[in-house]
Amino acid sequence: MSAGRAAAAGVLVLVLGACASATDEPAAPTGEDRSPTSATSDSAPGGEKPPSALDDPAHPDFPDPLIDLDDLLPGGPPPNGIPSIDYPLFEPVAxxxxxxxxxxxxxxxxxxxTKAYPIRIMMWHEIVNDRLAGVPVAxxxxxxxxxxxAFERIVAGETTTFKVSGQLYxxxxxxxxxxxxxxxxxxxxxxxxGALTGTRLESIPVGAVGWGQFRDEHPDARVLSRSTGHDRxxxxxxxxxxxxPDSEPLFALPADPDSxxxxxxxxxGVGEGKDAVAVSRDVLADRGxxxxxxxxxxxxxxxxxxxxxxxxxxxxxxxxxxxxxxAFAAEVGGRALDFARAPDGTFRDRQTGSGWNLFGRAESGPLAGEQLTAVEHLDTFWFAWAAFQPGTRLVPGGRQTARTSRQRVGERLE
Incomplete structure (x- = not known):
């Protein structure tokens, strides 16, 4: 066994052990810091539920799946073995x-x-069903x-909650x-x-930042509490x-990894399909x-x-x-901007010399107070990005032609 595979096996043992008792269900909390999901109907239109893809992913009533069912693998914990947080509580930043x-x-x-969701909590639950500014979100x-x-948790015109299936793709x-x-x-x-095959959720830009960075930018925000109703x-x-970087994914991928x-x-990674592009984090860290x-x-x-x-x-x-x-749209009010990293670690646009912080807010210069528009992006591992965006461009350089097997995976996801 390779060192990378051995390390991955050790991780799997830890994860399965951690999730073995994860089927406990918390009672719905009360109080103003609760983000209620009780308004969710979780009943199918017309009041009759279709067959469950959890029970039978190959049910004949379902549309043709977008992925090969042979590539849908059990991750270890059963459905809900990793419990979502459905009644989240929040604390003030201060x-x-x-x-x-x-x-x-x-x-x-x-x-x-704005809200913060600490990764130390998210990794044990993977999904938080919440509301922010009146919008139901997962x-x-x-x-x-x-x-x-992050997604709006509205499907087929109905608000629902999302759970962890225990499957991996x-x-x-x-x-x-x-x-x-x-x-x-x-x-x-x-x-x-399943019954909703082909339906797409509305996604919302979200990104991981350091707690100190978040706290300084959003002193009046709220933070997901450790009081989850679960013992973790x-x-x-x-x-x-x-x-x-020398380790491997835990389970087999649908196609050979992009080399x-x-x-x-x-x-x-940003964009999708023929517009998808990825930038190595090492390259980005070097250039700023x-x-x-x-x-x-x-x-x-x-x-x-x-x-x-x-x-x-x-x-x-x-x-x-x-x-x-x-990641941001490189413009303000229709005016295109070019950016560079300043010696103090902030960012400046070449057109006006205004200074911008990590959150896309201009803190100094002629554009002070302006806000760049956040763009959906994925801060992820290469194997994951390439599996779902098989035709991606890679910055800088690299081979631009993906293998036929990866193209087939991508076509099923289009």
């Missing part, structure tokens, strides 16, 4: 004293309201892909909705097996050394700023120190420094 400055949190903003994190994604979290129990790979946001050690990482980068290389063309749109990516890996050390605060990344 009262949080249990996060280190460089610990990763997912930052989500809707209509000027905030998700897949540790095996290191991918944070390309080592990615497969969710299911309680409305129809269709299966949704996190990295597509599209029902791929939220300081520890059950996936120790999982992000070792342009090591499978566990960290990348930032990278402009990319995504179809007809121009996007700027940037990197700043201040975040550790949650998938490295046994205790998350001891993880290796990896920095934070962000």
């Amino acid at each position: 009262e949080v004293d249990w996060l280190d400055d460089d610990e990763p949190v997912l930052s989500l903003t809707i209509d000027g309201r 905030v998700t994190y897949c540790p095996l892909c290191n991918s944070g994604v 390309a080592d990615n979290l497969v969710m299911y909705d309680r409305l129809t129990e269709s299966l949704w790979p996190q990295l597509t946001g599209r029902a791929s097996v 050690d939220y300081l520890t990482n059950p996936y120790v050394r999982y992000d070792d 342009r980068l090591p499978v566990k290389a960290r990348v930032v 700023v990278q402009h990319v063309e995504v179809g007809r749109d121009r996007v700027v990516l940037w990197h700043a120190p201040g975040q550790v890996s949650a998938l490295d050390a046994r205790e998350i605060p001891d993880g290796a420094e990896i920095g934070s990344v962000a």
Whole structure:
């Protein structure tokens, strides 16, 4: 057994042990900091539930699946063995004293309201069913892909909640909705097996940043509480050394890995299909700023120190420094802007010399107070991005032609 595969096997043992008692269901809390999901109907239109893809993914009543069912693999824990958080509680930023400055949190903003979802909690639950600015959202994190994604949890015109199916596709979290129990790979946001096959969720930009970075930018925001109703050690990482670049994914991928980068290389990906482009995180960290063309749109990516890996050390605060990344439309008010990293680590546009912070807000110069528009991006491992975006461009250079087998995977997901 290779060192990488042996390490992966050790991680699997830890994860299965951690999830073995994870079927406990919390009571619905009360109080103003609860984000209620009780308004959710979780009943199918017409009041009759279709067959469940959890029970029989090959049911003859289902549309043709978007993925090969042979590539839908059991991850170990059963459905709901990794329990979603359905009644989340939140704390004011000023009262949080249990996060280190460089610990990763997912930052989500809707209509000027912002919440933080610490990765130390997310990795044990993977899905938080929440509401923000009146919008029902599912905030998700897949540790095996290191991918944070947020969606509106509305399908077929109905608000629902999402759960962890226990299945994996390309080592990615497969969710299911309680409305129809269709299966949704996190990295597509599209029902791929079941009654709702082909239905796509509305995604919302979300990104991982260091806690100190979030706290300084959003002092009035709220933070997901450790009071989840579940007994977990939220300081520890059950996936120790999982992000070792010499290690391998835990389970078989649907096709041969794209060899342009090591499978566990960290990348930032934007766009999809023929417009998909990925930038190596190492390249981005070195340059600080990278402009990319995504179809007809121009996007700027940037990197700043201040975040550790949650998938490295046994205790998350001891993880290796990896920095934070962000993605924005490279314009304000229709005016195109070019950016560069300033000597002080902030970002400046060449057109006006205004200074911008990691969150896309101009802090100085003629454009002070302006806000760049966040762009959906994935801060993930290369194997995950390439599996779901098989025709992706890679910056800089690299072979641009994907293998036929990977193209077939991509076609099923289109």
